[in-house]
Amino acid sequence: MPVSPPRPKGPHLNALRAFEAAARLGSFSAAAEELSVTPGAITQHIKTLEAWAETPLFVRSARGVALTPMAETLVPEFTRAFDQLGLAVHALREQVAPNKIKLATLPSLAQYWLPARLGKLRQIAPDLQVSVIALEEPPNLVREPIDMSLFFTSDPLGPNDIEVLRDRIFPICTPDVAARLTRLEDLRNETLLRDSTWSNDWEHWLSAQTDLGGIASGGTEHSLFAVALEEARHGGGVLMAHEALVQRFLDSGELVRPFAGIVDLPRKLVLHLSPKMARSDQLALIKDVLLDTVQ
Amino acid sequence: MPVSPPRPKGPHLNALRAFEAAARLGSFSAAAEELSVTPGAITQHIKTLEAWAETPLFVRSARGVALTPMAETLVPEFTRAFDQLGLAVHALREQVAPNKIKLATLPSLAQYWLPARLGKLRQIAPDLQVSVIALEEPPNLVREPIDMSLFFTSDPLGPNDIEVLRDRIFPICTPDVAARLTRLEDLRNETLLRDSTWSNDWEHWLSAQTDLGGIASGGTEHSLFAVALEEARHGGGVLMAHEALVQRFLDSGELVRPFAGIVDLPRKLVLHLSPKMARSDQLALIKDVLLDTVQ
DNA sequence: AGTTAGATTGAGTTTTTCTACACCAAAATA
């Protein structure tokens, strides 16, 4: 029965958040990603929490971390808490600025697909202020102050998901490059342009063509689709393109499809809604514009 | 449609916690108290949150603060979130050390009432490790890492409250001081000892006596009951005592009651349980010991 | 007019949090 230590303090909130993220994602580096910090920061948070609790929470191995059975049982409680906190923050943002909307999406979509739609949206609803955040990975909409995200995924749709379109890929190039291409084999002599996030789309497409001659992988890989596209526009090779991203260049004739083959991927472009957004008045409108079902 | 600002950050967790506490308690200084920081710290947290949200959350006046109507609607959401977080932390503590129990109580109770009971408890259940934290004010058991509290209150009991005893007060002094006291009026010539937390108990008691002659208030006030009691034990005056705190001195004969009058106050000593503790196995045992209903 | 309660301010300090970078150990790859 020790008597009267100083008032005991609870654990640091940031350490709890780091723990929850690491536990939910099963990895310190994934948690670091989600919280936009370095993995080292997560390590330290977990360590302070473990020191506070006087017990280990994760079992470390060189391949990664795993929750201790004890910690395992606690995760749902913490997840519930931080989800609720996220909800509260969304509610705050909603109250303050109901028509400021943040949309996260891939840089390529932000550059080539969205602008036309957002332009139309602004015509229809000039009071909506949509700001676009370009990210490589979909953010956690429950936790971050972002209202919608637009990313490609093959996962089944959840309740707050809306399928916008299916991903269709095909090669494109400038008309003069196309002139050199009559058979698939001719691709052997061309630079195959590809985007690092979809690096095996060429393989997908080639393997879907009846006649495949090991045209293989080579080619230059660009980290940004925009850069690969730019190279294609200057006749630097043949780009494996996504329909949604290049429609306007096909329409203008600047780029053409040297081969007829189009591959429908199981991957979909999905609009994901934050809990706040899911019950927003403006949703119907935004949906119409993004799905091109307006008027 | 501004495009691609850097990834937006959420508000600071500590600022949210400060907001919730201030909103719930209706006062920055009360929030400061609960979070054991200075009021200035709360001011700054609220300011950063207001800056983040780009909106005022409180209306300031010289008398205190009031929530804006907008902020008002958000409070329950935040309270729910931090309550859930508190629950999760309690669950963690429970998992880690199910039989380490922290009990918060008044310094005077910790010193004069508890030790006998905790001694008995240790005999019955040697594996229970109860540590006692002396506080002037009852802590928020949902939020702080404390399992039980024992304080006087006149509020109606909640679901997690157990009445331990009713507060009964009467004057006490050493036998030789008592020898000088035959009528109430004789108190005029004595030093009336009192504790600052119960500073008007003398008035309560006096006004309950049939014959009251404006014996009045004077006397020395001590911030700790222990100090006032010590003075009484050295014959320094007449102390307005609480039955629970002085029983042992009456039993030993060291102190006596110069007058028969006992006043039953509406105030009760209440054992309050954290959500975790409310469903603990050890509860029945602890209850038995604290209520003296053991065997 | 003086006092008081409660909040604010700004400077200075302490604590927390983060990064950078070198390093380590399995596992995967070659």
Place this chain on the structure above:
DNA sequence: TATTTTGGTGTAGAAAAACTCAATCTAACT
């Protein structure tokens, strides 16, 4: 077997956040 990759750790230093202190303000009580 050697090499690379993946994911985590440790430490030092830097940056950011949080806090305190003491002075100050304002309207409401005495």
